[in-house]
Amino acid sequence: MNFYERVYQIARQIPRGKVMTYGQIAALISTPRAARVVGFAMRALPEKSDVPWPRVINSQGRISIVNWHWTPKDQARFLRAEGIKVQKRNDGFWIDLDKYLWVPKNRADRAGIV
DNA sequence: AAGGTGACTAACA
DNA sequence: ATGTTAGCCACCT
Numbered sequence: 001m002n003f004y005e006r007v008y009q010i011a012r013q014i015p016r017g018k019v020m021t022y023g024q025i026a027a028l029i030s031t032p033r034a035a036r037v038v039g040f041a042m043r044a045l046p047e048k049s050d051v052p053w054p055r056v057i058n059s060q061g062r063i064s065i066v067n068w069h070w071t072p073k074d075q076a077r078f079l080r081a082e083g084i085k086v087q088k089r090n091d092g093f094w095i096d097l098d099k100y101l102w103v104p105k106n107r108a109d110r111a112g113i114v
Numbered sequence: 115a116a117g118g119t120g121a122c123t124a125a126c127a
Numbered sequence: 128a129t130g131t132t133a134g135c136c137a138c139c140t
Contacts, residue, residue, distance in 0.1 A: 003137055022122055026136095033135045035122040040137070042121050058122065065121045075121095 003029065007041040014055040017082045018102035019095060021059045028104070035059075043067060054078040061097040 001009075006029045014020050022042075026034040042053050047069040054075040058064045063072045063086075076086045076093045087094045 026122085031136080033123085034137075036120055036135060037122090037137050039121040040119085044138085045121095053121085056121080059124090063121085067121065072121095 003034075003037060004041040004044065007038050008045075008051045011042075011051050011053060011056055013104065014052060014102050017084055017100070019055045019057050019061075019079070019084070019097070019100050020102055021057060021061075021097075023059050024101075025056065055102075057095060061095045061101075063093040063095075 007025055010025050010028055011020070021035075022038040023032055023035040025038045026032055038056070042056060043066075045051055045053055054070075063075050065072050065075055072093055076088075079086050079095065084095060084100050
């Protein structure tokens with residue numbers, strides 16, 4: 001199974017109403033430095049996918065999507081539909097990570113990210 | 115096979 | 128505090 005597949009696998013485990021960051025997922029798979037690759041994997045996703053990609057955001061809790069299928073607005077709508085409070089700040093959208101960040105505890109990810 | 119490319123990050127200025 | 132710079136690493140040419 002390649003890197004992308006593992007990214008998708010983890011992304012699929014994010015519960016409804018929760019989010020994860022790129023770096024977090026990268027750290028879970030291999031190195032915390034591979035955050036960009038996680039983003040790359042998301043970008044490679046087909047328009048129609050069972051992967052809840054909108055639940056993946058950057059470390060600042062903001063939506064930073066550059067995709068021609070979907071816009072940040074679409075992502076914000078998706079998250080709000082799950083009950084997540086997405087606040088608009090000027091140009092971008094912002095989410096309270098303290099509240100919505102999902103930290104898997106059933107795995108070896110341990111080392112307190114919180 | 116080598117170099118370029120990012121839905122990222124953390125460190126600097 | 129906000130804007131820039133430089134590492135990062137799997138994938139594509």
